[in-house]
Amino acid sequence: MIIVMKPKASQQSIHAVTNYIENSGLQVHLSQGEEVTIIGIVGDKTRISTENLIIFKDVDRIVPVTESYKLSNRKFHPDATVVKVGNTTIGPGNLTIMAGPCAVETKEQLLEIAKAVKASGATILRGGAYKPRTSPYSFQGLEEEGLRYMQEAKAQTGLSTICEVVSLEAIEAAVKYVDMIQIGARNMQNFILLKEAGQSGLPVLLKRGLCATIDEWLNAAEYIIAEGNPNVVLCERGIRTFETATRNTLDLSAVPVLRNKTHLPVIVDPSHSTGSYKYVAPMAKAAVACDADGLMIEVHNNPACALSDGPQSLTFEKFEKLTAELRPFCGLLGRNF
Numbered sequence: 584m585i586i587v588m589k590p591k592a593s594q595q596s597i598h599a600v601t602n603y604i605e606n607s608g609l610q611v612h613l614s615q616g617e618e619v620t621i622i623g624i625v626g627d628k629t630r631i632s633t634e635n636l637i638i639f640k641d642v643d644r645i646v647p648v649t650e651s652y653k654l655s656n657r658k659f660h661p662d663a664t665v666v667k668v669g670n671t672t673i674g675p676g677n678l679t680i681m682a683g684p685c686a687v688e689t690k691e692q693l694l695e696i697a698k699a700v701k702a703s704g705a706t707i708l709r710g711g712a713y714k715p716r717t718s719p720y721s722f723q724g725l726e727e728e729g730l731r732y733m734q735e736a737k738a739q740t741g742l743s744t745i746c747e748v749v750s751l752e753a754i755e756a757a758v759k760y761v762d763m764i765q766i767g768a769r770n771m772q773n774f775i776l777l778k779e780a781g782q783s784g785l786p787v788l789l790k791r792g793l794c795a796t797i798d799e800w801l802n803a804a805e806y807i808i809a810e811g812n813p814n815v816v817l818c819e820r821g822i823r824t825f826e827t828a829t830r831n832t833l834d835l836s837a838v839p840v841l842r843n844k845t846h847l848p849v850i851v852d853p854s855h856s857t858g859s860y861k862y863v864a865p866m867a868k869a870a871v872a873c874d875a876d877g878l879m880i881e882v883h884n885n886p887a888c889a890l891s892d893g894p895q896s897l898t899f900e901k902f903e904k905l906t907a908e909l910r911p912f913c914g915l916l917g918r919n920f
């Protein structure tokens with residue numbers, strides 16, 4: 584349930600409403616915009632006579648909210664959230680590109696890729712140090728050593744950095760070295776990990792689970808925000824369907840649907856969703872066209888020798904061509920890139 588106050592409602596009127604709610608044993612989520620203040624009620628609504636609230640001075644209307652996620656809900660928080668990651672931001676006005684290898688393999692490989700993606704316009708370097716692989720016999724990542732290389736790449740290029748975490752130990756290590764942590768598709772409903780990510784103090788990129796509905800995804804975001812960390816970015820990375828021509832099916836309609844449902848920034852990963860370098864550029868352009876706030880793209884210095892996800896990795900040349908082609912799209916949409 585949310586209480587929409589009249590434009591320019593006085594602080595006194597707002598306090599009268601919030602006191603009433605809090606004195607009834609419920610919590611208040613306050614969103615004070617330039618014109619309008621919105622008061623969200625979180626908790627057991629049977630403790631309060633919500634119809635009485637319309638009598639309070641400066642209350643405009645009362646809107647019931649049926650979704651279980653509140654903190655990530657746009658109804659509670661109409662202004663779009665901007666998430667700061669190191670020295671870059673994700674949110675309205677920008678197209679933020681995260682690029683880099685699927686896995687950090689060696690220091691030299693990472694530095695070479697970091698320099699190349701920066702030259703083509705990426706502002707965040709991605710690189711997996713803990714790899715949740717389908718097979719236990721596949722390369723599992725360099726772990727903390729990989730994080731140290733990420734830190735070195737940041738020092739040399741000025742790029743902000745993101746790395747996936749798969750455990751509490753990985754979070755504890757990541758906070759020492761990178762600017763943003765990623766919860767991967769396979770862990771989207773690992774609720775313990777979500778809570779730990781919420782307590783990490785770092786912004787979190789939350790990828791959509793392989794079979795997750797949008798509401799399940801937003802509830803997962805809620806777990807992180809409920810721990811006091813509002814800096815969550817959602818990443819559509821394709822879902823499992825009956826189609827086998829691509830690795831997953833990229834659900835681009837998730838972008839406008841999420842815009843409607845949440846204030847959190849939304850980015851798209853055309854690499855893991857398609858599974859083939861051939862489809863990355865068209866789907867990246869489609870993601871920008873439907874107003875995504877950013878992209879996550881796998882780029883490798885030598886895809887044929889990559890230790891993971893070579894078939895979907897772009898070469899430096901292909902990545903440079905793509906970013907050059909994206910610039911006019913961004914201009915049309917009024918997004919800085």
Ligand code: PEP
Pocket residue numbers: 685711715747766767768769790820852855
């Ligand atoms: C990744 O980004 O490295 C990754 C494993 O992606 P996803 O969780 O989307 O499969």
Ligand code: MN
Pocket residue numbers: 685686855881891892
């Ligand atoms: Mn990958």
